[in-house]
Amino acid sequence: MSSRTSDVLVVGGGIIGLVTAWRAAQRGLTTAVVDPEPGGGAAQVAAGMLAAVTELHYGEQTLLGLNLASAHRYPAFVAELTELTGHDLGYRRCGTLAVALDADDRAHLRELHALQRQSGLESEWLSGRECRRLEPMLAPGVRGGLRVDGDHQIDPRRLTRALLTACERAGVVFHRMWAQRLRVAGDRAAGVATTDGQELGADQVVLAAGSFGGRLEGVPQALLPPVRPVKGQVLRLTVPPRHAPFLSRTVRAIVRGSHVYLVPRESGELVIGATSEELGWDTTVTAGGVYELLRDAHELVPGITELPLTETRAGLRPGSPDNAPLLGPTELPGLVLATGHYRNGVLLTPITGDAMAHVLTTGELPDVARPFTPRRFAATGLLEQPA
Numbered sequence: 001m002s003s004r005t006s007d008v009l010v011v012g013g014g015i016i017g018l019v020t021a022w023r024a025a026q027r028g029l030t031t032a033v034v035d036p037e038p039g040g041g042a043a044q045v046a047a048g049m050l051a052a053v054t055e056l057h058y059g060e061q062t063l064l065g066l067n068l069a070s071a072h073r074y075p076a077f078v079a080e081l082t083e084l085t086g087h088d089l090g091y092r093r094c095g096t097l098a099v100a101l102d103a104d105d106r107a108h109l110r111e112l113h114a115l116q117r118q119s120g121l122e123s124e125w126l127s128g129r130e131c132r133r134l135e136p137m138l139a140p141g142v143r144g145g146l147r148v149d150g151d152h153q154i155d156p157r158r159l160t161r162a163l164l165t166a167c168e169r170a171g172v173v174f175h176r177m178w179a180q181r182l183r184v185a186g187d188r189a190a191g192v193a194t195t196d197g198q199e200l201g202a203d204q205v206v207l208a209a210g211s212f213g214g215r216l217e218g219v220p221q222a223l224l225p226p227v228r229p230v231k232g233q234v235l236r237l238t239v240p241p242r243h244a245p246f247l248s249r250t251v252r253a254i255v256r257g258s259h260v261y262l263v264p265r266e267s268g269e270l271v272i273g274a275t276s277e278e279l280g281w282d283t284t285v286t287a288g289g290v291y292e293l294l295r296d297a298h299e300l301v302p303g304i305t306e307l308p309l310t311e312t313r314a315g316l317r318p319g320s321p322d323n324a325p326l327l328g329p330t331e332l333p334g335l336v337l338a339t340g341h342y343r344n345g346v347l348l349t350p351i352t353g354d355a356m357a358h359v360l361t362t363g364e365l366p367d368v369a370r371p372f373t374p375r376r377f378a379a380t381g382l383l384e385q386p387a
């Protein structure tokens with residue numbers, strides 16, 4: 001086998017591509033990743049909330065099952081990766097408080113609470129006073145909230161670094177270049193051609209390029225994943241030691257219809273997110289985006305105005321038509337998808353790695369991931385509408 005041929009070639013070196021490559025290499029498959037900047041992507045922007053319960057939506061109960069299964073795997077996943085790499089991943093089992101600022105927000109939270117209980121999830125209703133007792137920095141106007149002790153957080157940048165190290169230790173080869181075109185030989189995917197004219201061969205190609213997955217040339221039109229970029233602007237503030245502890249858990253709310261969340265790290269970083277904008281490939285940080293996030297976060301936690309604003313950034317969530325990922329084999333033998341994770345990429349990293357390793361070694365999705373086959377869109381014609 002030449003050095004440019006592998007059992008598995010993963011297109012995309014974000015967290016989903018990296019976890020896929022790591023798990024594939026652990027199973028004894030020779031594995032390569034093609035990406036000009038492995039470790040980049042949406043995880044460099046994401047807050048890292050593991051919010052299966054507080055981000056529950058009507059009509060997404062199937063996705064809830066996958067989200068919960070992945071949340072359940074997190075402790076063992078973190079322990080394995082930490083032991084292997086020596087990296088601290090910033091995994092913090094701190095819980096989440098979702099609060100309401102006015103009567104409409106409170107009505108919305110009450111509905112969410114009912115849905116959570118129907119779904120058998122743990123979530124406790126608190127009065128405004130009880131919320132402030134837990135988090136004294138909350139605004140006096142907070143009218144009530146949901147305490148969800150099972151929704152945690154991880155630092156996605158640290159997670160990415162650990163996955164890079166794990167991949168390197170497992171012998172994954174990195175091709176630091178852009179994949180331009182899928183190569184098809186006979187009736188199967190056979191690798192990719194890169195923008196600088198190289199040919200990388202593989203028995204199986206995994207398309208794990210997030211929102212870019214819908215744009216790889218050479219993928220038959222009917223099989224292009226229907227993913228689209230959904231922009232999220234995110235701010236990072238720093239809590240100086242004299243202000244600590246500022247918040248002890250993730251605090252979130254819907255303010256004037258927009259989600260806002262504050263994720264406090266042990267390092268003192270405070271992440272505030274996120275806008276949700278359908279603007280194609282635009283990753284500009286705008287004055288309006290920063291203004292709205294600070295305005296909404298300030299309504300929740302007025303004390304943020306004292307803190308240094310240390311970073312502003314925008315990333316692209318890979319949105320799919322049903323907000324759930326596309327996992328597993330396609331109708332083109334050798335072409336496998338791991339994309340469309342939308343708002344849950346960090347949460348779904350452990351289960352995606354396990355599911356993809358199963359697919360790459362057996363050709364089948366494990367039971368827990370079967371509802372997320374890309375084939376679910378074939379009957380609707382959505383697979384014929386690339387983003």
Ligand code: GLY
Pocket residue numbers: 049232273274317342343344
């Ligand atoms: N899951 C948080 C976000 O997508 O903004």
